[in-house]
Amino acid sequence: MIAVEKLVKSYNSTPVLRGIDHAQNRSEAVVLIGPSGCGKSTFLRCLNQLEIADSGRITIDGVTIEGGRIPRSSEERERQRQLRRRSGMVFQSFNLFPHFTVLQNITVAPRFVKGVPTPEADARARQLLAKVGLENKADAYPAQLSGGQQQRVAIARALAMEPQVMLFDEPTSALDPELREEVLRVMRQLAEEGLTMIVVTHEMQFARDIADRILFFDDGLVVESGPPDRIFSNPQHERTREFLSKVATR
Amino acid sequence: MKSASRLSRVAVRDFVFVLLLASRPLPVFASDTLELIRSRDVLRWGADAEGGAPYVYPDPQKPEQLIGFEVDLAEALAAKLGVKATMVQNQWDQLIPALERGNFEIILNGLEITPENRQRIAMSRPYFVYAQQIVTRKNTDGLTRIEDFGGKPIGVLSSSVAQRLVEKISGVDLRIYPGNVETFRDLKANRIEAVVLDLPIALYYAKPDPGLKFSGAPFAPGYYGIGARKSDASLLAALNQAVEELARDGALERIYRKYGVWDERQERLKDYQPEAVPEKKSISTLRDWPKYLPLLLRGAVTTVELSLLAMALAVVAGLVVVLVRLYAIAPLRWLARAYVEVIRGTPLLIQLFLIYYGLPEIGIRLNAFFAAILGLGLNYAASEAENYRAGIQSVPPGQPEAALALGMSQWQTLQHVVLPQALRVVIPPVTNDFIAMFKDSSIVSVITMVELTKVYGMLAMSTYDYIGLGLMTAGIYFALSYPASLFADRLERKLRYDRR
Numbered sequence: 001m002i003a004v005e006k007l008v009k010s011y012n013s014t015p016v017l018r019g020i021d022h023a024q025n026r027s028e029a030v031v032l033i034g035p036s037g038c039g040k041s042t043f044l045r046c047l048n049q050l051e052i053a054d055s056g057r058i059t060i061d062g063v064t065i066e067g068g069r070i071p072r073s074s075e076e077r078e079r080q081r082q083l084r085r086r087s088g089m090v091f092q093s094f095n096l097f098p099h100f101t102v103l104q105n106i107t108v109a110p111r112f113v114k115g116v117p118t119p120e121a122d123a124r125a126r127q128l129l130a131k132v133g134l135e136n137k138a139d140a141y142p143a144q145l146s147g148g149q150q151q152r153v154a155i156a157r158a159l160a161m162e163p164q165v166m167l168f169d170e171p172t173s174a175l176d177p178e179l180r181e182e183v184l185r186v187m188r189q190l191a192e193e194g195l196t197m198i199v200v201t202h203e204m205q206f207a208r209d210i211a212d213r214i215l216f217f218d219d220g221l222v223v224e225s226g227p228p229d230r231i232f233s234n235p236q237h238e239r240t241r242e243f244l245s246k247v248a249t250r
Numbered sequence: 251m252k253s254a255s256r257l258s259r260v261a262v263r264d265f266v267f268v269l270l271l272a273s274r275p276l277p278v279f280a281s282d283t284l285e286l287i288r289s290r291d292v293l294r295w296g297a298d299a300e301g302g303a304p305y306v307y308p309d310p311q312k313p314e315q316l317i318g319f320e321v322d323l324a325e326a327l328a329a330k331l332g333v334k335a336t337m338v339q340n341q342w343d344q345l346i347p348a349l350e351r352g353n354f355e356i357i358l359n360g361l362e363i364t365p366e367n368r369q370r371i372a373m374s375r376p377y378f379v380y381a382q383q384i385v386t387r388k389n390t391d392g393l394t395r396i397e398d399f400g401g402k403p404i405g406v407l408s409s410s411v412a413q414r415l416v417e418k419i420s421g422v423d424l425r426i427y428p429g430n431v432e433t434f435r436d437l438k439a440n441r442i443e444a445v446v447l448d449l450p451i452a453l454y455y456a457k458p459d460p461g462l463k464f465s466g467a468p469f470a471p472g473y474y475g476i477g478a479r480k481s482d483a484s485l486l487a488a489l490n491q492a493v494e495e496l497a498r499d500g501a502l503e504r505i506y507r508k509y510g511v512w513d514e515r516q517e518r519l520k521d522y523q524p525e526a527v528p529e530k531k532s533i534s535t536l537r538d539w540p541k542y543l544p545l546l547l548r549g550a551v552t553t554v555e556l557s558l559l560a561m562a563l564a565v566v567a568g569l570v571v572v573l574v575r576l577y578a579i580a581p582l583r584w585l586a587r588a589y590v591e592v593i594r595g596t597p598l599l600i601q602l603f604l605i606y607y608g609l610p611e612i613g614i615r616l617n618a619f620f621a622a623i624l625g626l627g628l629n630y631a632a633s634e635a636e637n638y639r640a641g642i643q644s645v646p647p648g649q650p651e652a653a654l655a656l657g658m659s660q661w662q663t664l665q666h667v668v669l670p671q672a673l674r675v676v677i678p679p680v681t682n683d684f685i686a687m688f689k690d691s692s693i694v695s696v697i698t699m700v701e702l703t704k705v706y707g708m709l710a711m712s713t714y715d716y717i718g719l720g721l722m723t724a725g726i727y728f729a730l731s732y733p734a735s736l737f738a739d740r741l742e743r744k745l746r747y748d749r750r
Contacts, residue, residue: 089655
C-alpha cells in the first residue's frame with residue numbers, strides 16, 4: 001500500500017536521505033530506529049509532504065508524488081492534499097491548536113476539509129476521545145491538559161481524518177517518563193486493531209512489542225530491516241549492534 | 251546662521267525675561283526691551299515665509315534668500331532703530347502666542363489692526379492699507395460680493411480677516427486653509443467657488459494666473475500694523491516714530507512700488523489717528539463651557555468619524571498587504587514590501603498633500619473627507635501590515651504544519667489556525683495605533699478638514715484662552731481614547747486560551 005522509491009533529500013547540500021526504498025502492506029506496523037539526525041523524521045515529513053523530496057517517488061494507496069518540484073498548479077496541489085489526507089501525522093510537540101477546544105481540534109479538519117456536518121463530526125470526535133480515554137475533556141483547552149493528554153488528543157485529531165496510515169514522529173520524546181505509558185497504551189491498541197503505522201521512536205521495548213518490522217536508519221540510509229526479534233537479538237550490521245548497545249545501556 | 255546653542259541660550263534668557271514681565275505690575279522692566287535690542291544690535295521680527303509672497307518669501311531665483319516688502323520694511327525699521335533685522339520663522343496663526351513667549355520682539359507679517367488683536371497685544375500705527383479681494387475662476391459669473399456666497403464652498407486663510415468676514419455670511423460652506431497656494435489649487439480644481447483674501451496676496455498669486463480673475467472691487471479696507479508686547483511701551487513708541495518717518499519720506503512708497511503693491515489707499519498712512527483701545531477683557535471658556543463645549547464636541551464628531559473609517563480601512567488594507575507580502579508570488583511580494591517601506595519612510599503630511607492636492611492633477615479629485623480617510627487609512631495600513639506580520643510570525647511553525655498535515659489548504663490553514671492565533675498578539679499594537687489615530691487625525695486640518703484640534707485652534711485664536719480650551723479638548727480626546735483601551739483589554743482577555 002505504501003511504496004517509496006529512491007527518496008533523496010538534502011538540506012543546504014547536506015544529504016539527509018540518500019536513497020530510501022520502502023514498501024509496506026496494509027495493517028503493517030513499522031518502527032524506525034536509529035541515532036539522532038539519521039533522517040528518520042525527515043523520512044516521515046517527506047511522506048506527508050511537509051518536506052518536498054529532491055528526487056524519488058512516494059505512493060500511498062494509489063496516489064503518487066514525484067520528488068523534485070514544489071507543487072504549483074492546482075492539479076499538483078490537489079494531488080499533494082490527497083496524499084496528505086491518506087496519512088495522519090502525530091508530532092513530537094503535539095501541535096494542538098491552542099485557540100480551539102479539544103473537540104474543535106478534532107473536528108476542524110473533517111468539517112472544513114471533508115465537509116462533514118458539525119453534528120456528525122462532533123459525534124465522531126467524541127467516539128475518538130473515548131477511544132483515547134479523554135471523553136470528559138471535550139470542552140477543555142489544550143493548555144488545561146497534561147502533555148500525555150495533549151498527545152492523545154493529537155492522535156484522535158489525526159484519526160478523525162481516517163487516514164490510511166498513521167505517522168508518529170517521536171510521539172513520547174517530549175513527555176515525562178510517567179506520562180509516556182498512557183500514550184504508548186493508545187498506540188498499542190491501534191496497532192492491535194490493525195492500523196497501518198510508521199513510528200519513529202526511542203522506546204525500544206515498545207518497538208519490540210508492536211512492530212511487525214523494524215527499520216534501522218543511519219546516515220540517510222536503511223542499514224538493516226527485519227522482524228523485531230531478529231533485529232534486537234541478532235543484528236547483522238556493526239552499526240546496528242553499536243546503536244542497540246548504546247540504547248540498552250542508557 | 252546662528253548656532254543652535256546660541257539660539258537656545260537667547261531663547262531661555264528671553265523666556266525668563268518674559269516670565270518677569272508677565273508678573274505685572276513691573277513697568278520698570280518694560281522700557282528695557284528697546285535697550286535690549288540696541289545692546290544686542292538685532293531686532294528679531296516674527297513672520298511666516300511659507301506661501302508668504304509678496305510679504306516675506308524665498309526669492310524664486312535664490313531660494314536661500316528671503317525677499318518681500320516686509321523684508322525691506324523690517325530692514326528700514328531696524329535701520330531707524332540703529333540695529334540689524336533678523337527674521338524668525340513662525341507659523342502665521344501662532345505669531346501672537348510666540349511673541350508673548352518672547353521668541354521675537356515684534357510681529358511684522360500682515361497682522362491686521364483689529365480690536366481683537368489690540369486687546370491681546372500692542373499694535374503700532376499702520377504701515378500698510380489692505381483690502382479684501384474675491385478671486386474666482388475666469389468663467390465664474392456673479393460672486394462679486396461676499397453676500398452672494400450662500401450655499402457655496404468658499405476658501406479663506408486660517409484666522410484671517412476674510413475668515414471672520416465670511417463666517418458671518420449664513421449658509422456659506424467655509425473651507426479654511428493653512429496657506430494660500432492651496433486655496434488657489436482647490437479653486438482651480440473646482441473644489442471651491444471663490445477665495446477671499448488680502449489684496450496683496452491676490453495681486454501676487456492670482457493676478458498673473460490666466461485661469462483666475464478678480465471678482466468685484468476690493469472691499470473692507472483695513473490696516474496692517476506691527477505687533478509688540480503690551481509692556482514694551484518704549485519699543486512701540488520708537489516703532490511708531492519710525493513708521494511715520496518712513497511714510498512721510500517716501501521710503502514706504504518705494505518699497506511697495508518695488509513689489510507692485512502700491513495703490514492710492516496707501517496715502518492715508520501719512521495721517522493716521524489711532525482710536526482708543528478697549529481694555530482687554532479676559533474670557534474664561536471653562537466658566538462659559540456651555541457655549542464652547544458643544545463647538546468642541548462637534549469637532550470631536552468629525553474626529554471620531556475620520557478615525558473610525560480610516561482605521562477600518564487600515565485594518566482591512568493592512569491584512570491584504572501582509573497576506574500578499576507573505577504568501578503571494580514574488581513580484582507581488584516585492585510590491586507589498588515596497589508599499590510598507592515607502593509609506594513608513596515618508597511623512598503623513600506629504601502623503602496627505604499628494605492625495606489631496608496632487609491627485610487632481612492626474613484627474614482624481616477627492617473631497618477633503620475622503621482624502622483624509624484615504625491618507626490616514628493607507629498610512630496606517632502599512633503599520634497594521636507590520637503588526638500583522640509580527641503576529642503571524644509569532645505563531646509557531648508547528649501550527650501551520652499540523653494544519654497542512656491534516657489536509658487543510660494554505661488558505662484554510664491561515665483562516666482557521668494562523669490568523670486566529672496571530673489576532674491575540676496583534677490586538678495590543680493595533681489598539682495603540684487606533685488611539686494614536688485619534689490624535690494623528692488632527693493633521694488633516696492641512697487639507698481643510700475641521701476636526702477637534704482645528705476647532706480648538708480656531709476658538710483659542712479668538713478667545714486666547716489656551717488653557718481652558720486646551721483642558722476641555724484634552725479631556726475629550728481622553729474620553730475617546732480610554733474606552734478604546736478598555737475595550738481592547740476586554741477583547742484581549744476574552745481571546746486568552748492559555749488559562750488553566
